[in-house]
Amino acid sequence: MKHGQEFKLDGLLGLIPFALVAMVWWIIPQTMEYPQYMLPPIQDVVQRYFEIIQDGSLLKHTLASLRKLTIGFGIGSVFAIIVGVSIASSKRVSEYLSPVLTFLQSIAGVAWIPLAIIWFGSGTNAVLFVIINTIFFSCINNVVTGVQQIPSVLRRAALSNGASPLQILFNLTLPGAFVQLIVGFRTSLAFGWRALVAGEMIASAKGLGYMTLEAVQWYQTATVMSGMITIGVLWLLLDRLFFKKIEDATVIRWGVLKR
Amino acid sequence: MEKGLAVTNTSSNLVGLSKLEKISSSLFKKSIGIILLLIFWQISVPLINLESYFYPAPYDVWLAFIDLLYKGILHSYILDSAGRYLLGLVTGVSLALFLGVLIALNKKIAKALLPLINFLFAIVEVAWIPLFVMWFGYGLTTIVVALTYVAFFPMLFNTMSGIQTIPAVYINAAKTLGASPFMLIFQVYLPSAMPQILTGLRASAGFTFRGLIFSEMIAAKSGIGFLIFEGSTNQQTARTIVGMICMGLAWIFLDLFYIKSIEKATVERWGMLKTAESVS
Numbered sequence: 001m002k003h004g005q006e007f008k009l010d011g012l013l014g015l016i017p018f019a020l021v022a023m024v025w026w027i028i029p030q031t032m033e034y035p036q037y038m039l040p041p042i043q044d045v046v047q048r049y050f051e052i053i054q055d056g057s058l059l060k061h062t063l064a065s066l067r068k069l070t071i072g073f074g075i076g077s078v079f080a081i082i083v084g085v086s087i088a089s090s091k092r093v094s095e096y097l098s099p100v101l102t103f104l105q106s107i108a109g110v111a112w113i114p115l116a117i118i119w120f121g122s123g124t125n126a127v128l129f130v131i132i133n134t135i136f137f138s139c140i141n142n143v144v145t146g147v148q149q150i151p152s153v154l155r156r157a158a159l160s161n162g163a164s165p166l167q168i169l170f171n172l173t174l175p176g177a178f179v180q181l182i183v184g185f186r187t188s189l190a191f192g193w194r195a196l197v198a199g200e201m202i203a204s205a206k207g208l209g210y211m212t213l214e215a216v217q218w219y220q221t222a223t224v225m226s227g228m229i230t231i232g233v234l235w236l237l238l239d240r241l242f243f244k245k246i247e248d249a250t251v252i253r254w255g256v257l258k259r
Numbered sequence: 260m261e262k263g264l265a266v267t268n269t270s271s272n273l274v275g276l277s278k279l280e281k282i283s284s285s286l287f288k289k290s291i292g293i294i295l296l297l298i299f300w301q302i303s304v305p306l307i308n309l310e311s312y313f314y315p316a317p318y319d320v321w322l323a324f325i326d327l328l329y330k331g332i333l334h335s336y337i338l339d340s341a342g343r344y345l346l347g348l349v350t351g352v353s354l355a356l357f358l359g360v361l362i363a364l365n366k367k368i369a370k371a372l373l374p375l376i377n378f379l380f381a382i383v384e385v386a387w388i389p390l391f392v393m394w395f396g397y398g399l400t401t402i403v404v405a406l407t408y409v410a411f412f413p414m415l416f417n418t419m420s421g422i423q424t425i426p427a428v429y430i431n432a433a434k435t436l437g438a439s440p441f442m443l444i445f446q447v448y449l450p451s452a453m454p455q456i457l458t459g460l461r462a463s464a465g466f467t468f469r470g471l472i473f474s475e476m477i478a479a480k481s482g483i484g485f486l487i488f489e490g491s492t493n494q495q496t497a498r499t500i501v502g503m504i505c506m507g508l509a510w511i512f513l514d515l516f517y518i519k520s521i522e523k524a525t526v527e528r529w530g531m532l533k534t535a536e537s538v539s
Contacts, residue, residue, distance in 0.1 A: 106510040
């Protein structure tokens, strides 16, 4: 009982800064003189938000962004697992390749946008390339270290009991490296999300990033802000509802990772 | 087990070898992958046989590098980027350290501010850049504000959790010995939270570095990010690749020589790295 009450109170406390921001935002346009495009009144932004919800453009751009993210994350992470597991199985190969991977990891992401435009033309494919690249290189090191951390005793035990390579992969390697995989995927999704928005701003004609930067040219600050808020809300939903749930259901329940 | 074998093997082999040779053999091992990659890339160029702006050879990239160096463009760009990076990182990280301590020490403030902070963190800096451009125009201010914004959050979260996970015994001990709040902060909170704070610094440095490249693409007329972007719009792809390589090397350099050495000089020397691992 008491706990529930406290929780409610905390929620209310957390609303205060939001209310303050909204109030300041409401007062400034009425009391100060400045070009309208710098900070449109809060009611304009709310109105604009409803407009783009009603004409379906917000939904269209959001779906376009999510589609790219899903495809990019899917392909990138599957590639990372395949390549990472095969690299990790040989000590020598991983020794030789790790400097290359470290280097490519350090340039993964937005820096590939210009090259992607040259190779794939401006559009969805260029953005997809950038996301896949980002996801792949951001998490491959985690895959490799995760697999290498599995004690070799376990592997030998499985082998001497006659496990097939596939059985080893699904019953030993992937579960054994799971904690590292989840950590890697989570950070790579954070980088991938940034790369997606950035890529759409520069190389696409669809998606939330495009919608946001495009509006700058027409001085439609209300649209810019609507885009930003949507980007924020989407990310919170992705991170909290998706990754945190997976973490809670697996590594935290197993007690390997504590929060 | 394999590791143990390998160590005994090399140590028995290397008894007669000097330290220099040891280092050079590890350097050789490390560079072999990169050398192979370069050879593979150079060979693939005539095989694929595309326009050089579409798929430049390593040799073209080398020529572009020499050209940029000779004209003095490259080092002025690197200096510009470094200045912006440092300005943004230092501002963001110091703000975060200050606010992080404040928030961690007061539960009421933490509960009030955290939802807003989480929401702002979710609006990634990339999404702020259009608005910053409208507010501050194209140029230094926009970039530094954006970088401050990026650097702020990882540092803030790590500082907070670092301070919140300090065992209460330490704090109580210091208090019963009559430590002032000032002493408490500088002699208990900050040193005990140092491993987490450094993790935060590292994460901040990494995100800020990517933020730098992107904000320079959109809002600058110089710098490494601008070089990468400009090269591709002029079909000077070799220049784009020079920029990308500079970016990668700069980050590796930064990570190895600065961030890791700060870690060595502090937490590793104090013997606190183990606690850092068990916490995170």
